[in-house]
Amino acid sequence: MAKITASVFTSHVPAIGAAMDLGKTKEDYWKPLFAGYDYSKQWMKDNKPDVIFLVYNDHATAFSLEMIPTFAIGTAAEFTPADEGWGPRPVPKVIGHPDLASHIAQSVIQQDFDLTIVNKMDVDHGLTVPLSLMCGELDPKKDAWPCPVIPFAVNVVQYPVPSGKRCFMLGQAIRKAVESYDEDLNVHIWGTGGMSHQLQGARAGLINREWDNAWLDKMIADPVGCADTPHIDYVREAGSEGIELVMWLIARGAMSDIVDGKVQGPAPIVKHRFYHVPASNTAVGHLILENA
Numbered sequence: 001m002a003k004i005t006a007s008v009f010t011s012h013v014p015a016i017g018a019a020m021d022l023g024k025t026k027e028d029y030w031k032p033l034f035a036g037y038d039y040s041k042q043w044m045k046d047n048k049p050d051v052i053f054l055v056y057n058d059h060a061t062a063f064s065l066e067m068i069p070t071f072a073i074g075t076a077a078e079f080t081p082a083d084e085g086w087g088p089r090p091v092p093k094v095i096g097h098p099d100l101a102s103h104i105a106q107s108v109i110q111q112d113f114d115l116t117i118v119n120k121m122d123v124d125h126g127l128t129v130p131l132s133l134m135c136g137e138l139d140p141k142k143d144a145w146p147c148p149v150i151p152f153a154v155n156v157v158q159y160p161v162p163s164g165k166r167c168f169m170l171g172q173a174i175r176k177a178v179e180s181y182d183e184d185l186n187v188h189i190w191g192t193g194g195m196s197h198q199l200q201g202a203r204a205g206l207i208n209r210e211w212d213n214a215w216l217d218k219m220i221a222d223p224v225g226c227a228d229t230p231h232i233d234y235v236r237e238a239g240s241e242g243i244e245l246v247m248w249l250i251a252r253g254a255m256s257d258i259v260d261g262k263v264q265g266p267a268p269i270v271k272h273r274f275y276h277v278p279a280s281n282t283a284v285g286h287l288i289l290e291n292a
């Protein structure tokens with residue numbers, strides 16, 4: 001049986017990817033940010049998963065206003081890093097897991113979540129920056145990401161976007177799907193995006209350290225209550241792009257303490273927690289949880 005053993009949560013600020021690609025990680029501005037991921041890179045090596053189920057959002061790269069799936073699962077054999085205007089990031093291509101992805105699609109759709117099946121898709125900073133943060137700098141000519149990745153894209157760009165509660169329920173369905181896969185696989189689920197940031201309009205640059213940290217506390221200890229956070233709270237308190245945080249609730253809902261929509265098992269172990277301001281215009285949050 002496949003099993004989800006851990007969840008990873010991290011912001012996916014594109015400037016972080018650019019800092020790595022352009023050799024700026026040792027600069028004073030970036031040093032404290034990357035120091036927050038030293039533990040995580042070692043943890044990845046010590047706890048190498050067989051597959052990463054990576055929840056992220058596409059930023060009008062593979063999708064656009066022409067086509068906006070709410071939940072889209074990548075079932076392809078590989079995914080190319082996207083050109084977001086400055087050429088593709090110099091990182092390895094992403095190898096998928098078509099068999100597990102198709103199984104999850106089958107199971108989750110039968111559990112009444114309508115997923116879009118994506119057999120061809122380029123992946124943008126939402127997916128590649130978390131991989132870079134957790135795996136470090138890799139040479140696309142000779143290195144590979146440590147394991148296959150199933151991209152799972154959520155619409156948090158164009159309203160209406162899914163509620164935190166629905167994301168949380170979807171996480172539970174994903175865990176059931178993974179646990180009904182025959183092969184013994186160690187699966188990690190990642191939630192990315194956030195934390196507080198607003199990229200445009202009168203409140204551009206908004207950061208709300210207190211709200212971010214209170215939300216993190218609640219997501220860890222009272223995930224059911226956290227999943228009830230209404231959209232307007234994210235937007236008002238964490239800025240227009242703070243809404244990306246609903247994606248973290250998919251990963252949180254897939255942890256083993258959640259049974260039938262309630263906290264019933266032992267709380268996950270917080271292996272690492274990090275918060276840093278600023279990276280570009282964004283507050284960066286990061287968490288590693290292991291099932292107890």
Ligand code: DHB
Binds near residue numbers: 012059193244280
């Ligand atoms: C930026 C873009 C993002 O998608 C994000 O999650 C954070 C920051 C940016 O353009 O700075």
Ligand code: FE
Binds near residue numbers: 012057126244
């Ligand atoms: Fe984003």
